[in-house]
Amino acid sequence: MTHTTISRRQAIATLAAAAGVLGLTGTPGAFAQGTAARPATVRLGYQKSSTLIAVLKAQGVLEKQLAPLNATLSWHEFTSGLPLLEALNLDNLDISADVADTVPVFAQAAGAELTFIAQEAPSPAAQAILVREDSPLRTVADLKGKKVGFAKAAGAHYLLIAALDKAGLSFKDIEPAYLTPADGRAAFEKGAIDAWVVWDPFLAAAQRQSKVRVLADGAGIASYQRYYLASTKFAKARPDVLRVVYAELEKTGRWVKQNPREAAALLSPVWGLDAATIEQANGRRSYAVRPVVPEVLGEQQRIADAFLAEKLLPKKINALDVALFKPGA
Known part of the structure; x- marks a missing residue:
């Protein structure tokens, strides 16, 4: 995929314009800026609905798997997906846990250079x-x-x-x-x-x-696919980290669906919800982690066009103008 080359100043100005449409303010400088070509600390953002990441965090799995790559994790929680991708765009994060399909559309309109790591099948x-x-x-x-x-x-x-x-x-x-x-x-x-x-x-x-x-x-209206993303700069620097993250997400997705009670019990103290509520919620999510291919991004374009028609997106975007991570490469 090709990307439009923009300066950091232009990217922040475009993000500010998008945030103005949405009534938001950015939070630059919330985390330490990584300047090394191969950063030792990976800044990972997530939200409460980031189930698979919450499981991995509770189990300490990613830290163990990334240790041989000389990479450590720092965790950063957000209230929802848009501020999470705002931070990714402003180079305050390296990886974003899953956000709803709508969110990357706004990040693209803000000039973010995104790499899609994985997608959860529709829920x-x-x-x-x-x-x-x-x-x-x-x-x-x-x-x-x-x-x-x-x-x-x-x-x-x-x-x-x-x-x-x-x-x-x-x-x-x-x-x-x-x-x-x-x-x-x-x-x-x-x-x-x-x-x-x-x-x-x-x-x-x-x-x-x-x-x-x-x-x-969402039945018959909005398929609700969730995406895991990285900044393209980080994806180019550390594909080894992304391969580990993808593999563990795929494995954890299968485990959650195959062990609903155990997963709910693990998440209950993390989320502050009773296990029965979590099991009900998890029953509606596919958690089927798969690579992102151009063919699945059609709904992204429909989402973008719908927001543009309502004058809620600052400019038209091409949903295919993103980088796609290939976990087997």
């Missing part, structure tokens, strides 16, 4: 539009004029846009409330928003702990 039921059980809202069409909470640029954001479109509405027909998962849960339970769009494990927690109904999930 359309792992995110949904929720209403309270006693809500008069019965269909997505009923959201017209209502206040809907979700995280900006998350997979939930695209699910909402796609569901509204299928119901004959546009994004302008609802009142958006941009909220982190924690703030969204609080607003939802207080009745400050009429509906909440969220992903697992937050979705499963709400279903088990509150009286809610699902208006729609």
